[in-house]
Amino acid sequence: xxxxxxxxxxxxxxxxxxxxxxxxxxxxxxxxxxxxxxxxxxxxxxxxxxxxxxxxxxxxxxxxxxxxxxxxxxxxxxxxxxxxxxxxxxxxxxxxxxxxxxxxxxxxxxxxxxxxx
Numbered sequence: 001x002x003x004x005x006x007x008x009x010x011x012x013x014x015x016x017x018x019x020x021x022x023x024x025x026x027x028x029x030x031x032x033x034x035x036x037x038x039x040x041x042x043x044x045x046x047x048x049x050x051x052x053x054x055x056x057x058x059x060x061x062x063x064x065x066x067x068x069x070x071x072x073x074x075x076x077x078x079x080x081x082x083x084x085x086x087x088x089x090x091x092x093x094x095x096x097x098x099x100x101x102x103x104x105x106x107x108x109x110x111x112x113x114x115x116x117x
Contacts, residue, residue, distance in 0.1 A: 001016070001017075001018050001025040001028045001029050001032070002016075002017035002018055003015060003016050003017055003018075003029075003032070004017060005036070007041070007042060007043075008043070009043070010043040010044060010113070011042075011043040011044040011045065011046055011109060011112055011113075012036060012042045012043060012044070012045055012046070013046045013047075013048060013105060013108075014032075014036070014045060014046070014047050014048065015048040015050070015051075016029075016047070016048065016049060016051055016052060017051055018051065018052070019051055019052065019053045019054065020052070020053070020055075020059075021049075021052050021054065021055040021056070021059030021060075021062070021086075022054065022055065022056045022058055022059050023056060023058035023059075025059070025062075026058035026059055026061060026062040029059075029062045030061075030062045030066075033045075033062065033065055033066040034065075034069065037066070037069040037070060037073055037075070043075060044075050044076040044077070044078070044112035044113075044115075045066065045070055045075070045076070045077045045078070045112075046078050046080055046102075046105060046108035046109055046112060047063075047066070047077065047079050047080065048080055048081050048105060048108075049079055049080070049086060050080075050081035050083070052082075052083060052086055053083065053085065055086055055089055060089070060090070060093060060095060063079070063095075063099070064095070064098065067098060067099060076100065076111075076112040076115045077099070077100070077112075078099075078100045078101070078102050078108040078109075078111050078112045078115075079099050079100070079101045079102070079108075080101070080102040080103070080104055080107065080108035081103075081104055081105065082101055087101070100112075100115065
């Protein structure tokens with residue numbers, strides 16, 4: 001799974017570079033979420049999904065794992081730049097309310113910061 005991580009003072013932005021969020025990439029992505037969440041200075045996570053055009057249950061499971069990890073650490077996870085196809089999948093799966101979804105990265109940063117207040 002290709003991705004890019006940019007770490008700032010109180011948040012990290014992880015930009016996924018793969019088009020697929022499926023069973024082939026989910027295990028590696030889960031591992032990366034665990035490492036990033038357990039890095040004490042990583043702060044909140046803004047996850048940029050702009051490149052994703054396909055997701056399956058394994059991919060959604062990886063996102064749910066990240067959500068639980070960050071929630072349990074009193075940090076926030078915000079999905080941003082979520083393509084309509086993936087938004088529809090989240091809605092059909094009744095997971096759209098499980099995540100905070102932002103229109104873009106800037107809004108994601110703002111939402112993550114506001115949620116900590």
